[in-house]
Amino acid sequence: MPEVTVRNLAKTFGGNSVLRDVTFTIRDGEFFTLLGASGCGKSTTLNCIAGLEQPTEGAITVGGRPFVDTAAGVFLPPEERNLGMVFQSYALWPHMTIAKNLALPLNIRKVPKEKQKTLIHDALDKVGLAELSGRYPHQLSGGQQQRVALARALVYSPTVLLLDEPLSNLDAKLREQARAWLKRLQEELGITTVYVTHDQEEALALSDRIAVMEGGNMIQIGTPHEIYERPAAPEVAAFVGRCNFLTGKVVGHDGMRYGVRLDCSGDVVQVDSDRNIAADDSVTVAIRPERLEVVPPSGTVSGGNRLHTEVMTSSYVGSRYEYDVRLGGQAVQVLSSHGGLTGRVDLVFDPGQALLYADKVELPEEQRDLLTVNS
Numbered sequence: 001m002p003e004v005t006v007r008n009l010a011k012t013f014g015g016n017s018v019l020r021d022v023t024f025t026i027r028d029g030e031f032f033t034l035l036g037a038s039g040c041g042k043s044t045t046l047n048c049i050a051g052l053e054q055p056t057e058g059a060i061t062v063g064g065r066p067f068v069d070t071a072a073g074v075f076l077p078p079e080e081r082n083l084g085m086v087f088q089s090y091a092l093w094p095h096m097t098i099a100k101n102l103a104l105p106l107n108i109r110k111v112p113k114e115k116q117k118t119l120i121h122d123a124l125d126k127v128g129l130a131e132l133s134g135r136y137p138h139q140l141s142g143g144q145q146q147r148v149a150l151a152r153a154l155v156y157s158p159t160v161l162l163l164d165e166p167l168s169n170l171d172a173k174l175r176e177q178a179r180a181w182l183k184r185l186q187e188e189l190g191i192t193t194v195y196v197t198h199d200q201e202e203a204l205a206l207s208d209r210i211a212v213m214e215g216g217n218m219i220q221i222g223t224p225h226e227i228y229e230r231p232a233a234p235e236v237a238a239f240v241g242r243c244n245f246l247t248g249k250v251v252g253h254d255g256m257r258y259g260v261r262l263d264c265s266g267d268v269v270q271v272d273s274d275r276n277i278a279a280d281d282s283v284t285v286a287i288r289p290e291r292l293e294v295v296p297p298s299g300t301v302s303g304g305n306r307l308h309t310e311v312m313t314s315s316y317v318g319s320r321y322e323y324d325v326r327l328g329g330q331a332v333q334v335l336s337s338h339g340g341l342t343g344r345v346d347l348v349f350d351p352g353q354a355l356l357y358a359d360k361v362e363l364p365e366e367q368r369d370l371l372t373v374n375s
């Protein structure tokens with residue numbers, strides 16, 4: 001299966017720039033996800049690879065074959081790219097059986113009828129639906145229809161699979177099952193896959209690597225672990241998983257490189273960071289709710305840092321408790337296995353569990369709302 005390279009991709013719609021200098025390489029056999037909020041340019045990027053959109057600038061090659069090169073005037077039409085596509089709407093023909101739906105792309109490619117039978121059977125077999133080839137789409141569940149759409153994209157052995165939110169029409173439970181099934185299938189087939197989603201959990205669960213997009217730019221490319229544990233920018237930390245952003249002022253450094261000490265609403269804490277930050281700089285500390293431990297004041301627990309806070313609200317959410325606490329003028333969310341804490345509490349965390357950003361961060365809406373509601 002081929003590698004996909006995208007170089008300096010740009011797209012404008014009527015003077016409105018929606019992709020800006022996007023560059024990335026998808027490795028052979030990789031499950032690569034474009035993740036970001038609605039309107040950030042994920043589908044436009046995918047459609048440029050598919051040939052459904054013509055980029056304003058840039059070059060795309062698949063397996064070394066140029067699909068697009070605006071500088072050289074190259075644009076390969078979609079039907080010559082041999083890519084498999086599945087969209088959010090499965091776009092199955094309702095008046096045709098499943099077998100007939102799968103035959104369509106083969107007819108276009110002038111595959112002989114006898115060979116078609118084997119290919120259709122094999123493709124339906126891959127998605128576990130070989131028995132249902134004579135049914136019509138309305139005789140299948142949503143999950144089965146989604147599998148048929150995938151089989152139709154696989155039936156002509158595409159070089160790359162392009163999937164645009166293919167699971168978003170399924171209900172939550174079915175979606176989780178389909179996710180596990182899709183990952184297994186992609187691994188078995190070893191097909192290079194580009195996946196578009198705005199669902200960060202789905203991206204983390206499915207992908208070998210994720211590209212996080214914002215406003216037409218790619219702001220980080222990395223493995224799910226890298227994206228979650230070492231978000232390159234506060235925007236990534238805010239979009240992937242939940243994150244608290246605390247403002248603080250640097251009061252000094254411990255040691256040559258790591259260990260920045262800072263004042264967070266009156267408490268001095270230490271955060272590991274290799275950023276070059278000077279004393280008195282205003283910084284933002286990002287910390288995940290599950291990386292904070294909430295304890296009664298002066299309660300003992302391991303962890304280097306202690307913030308003095310007060311519980312605003314707490315709720316039991318089945319597997320754990322969620323606390324919203326106030327730290328000076330800042331709101332902080334914490335997940336804990338301990339329930340029933342009220343009033344003054346301490347938040348404890350390890351210096352390696354927080355990330356330091358040199359810029360002041362615009363608070364995510366949930367954190368701003370928390371303070372407004374509880375003040």
Ligand SMILES: Nc1ncnc2c1ncn2[C@@H]1O[C@H](COP(=O)(O)OP(=O)(O)OP(=O)(O)O)[C@@H](O)[C@H]1O
Pocket residue numbers: 013018036037038039040041042043044045198
């Ligand atoms: N054909 C078009 N004409 C004009 N503007 C467009 C067109 N297609 C997309 N856009 C705009 O380009 C921007 C990026 O759209 P795109 O569909 O790539 O975003 P997305 O990240 O896939 O969002 P979503 O998850 O909502 O599909 C949006 O602001 C959108 O309105």
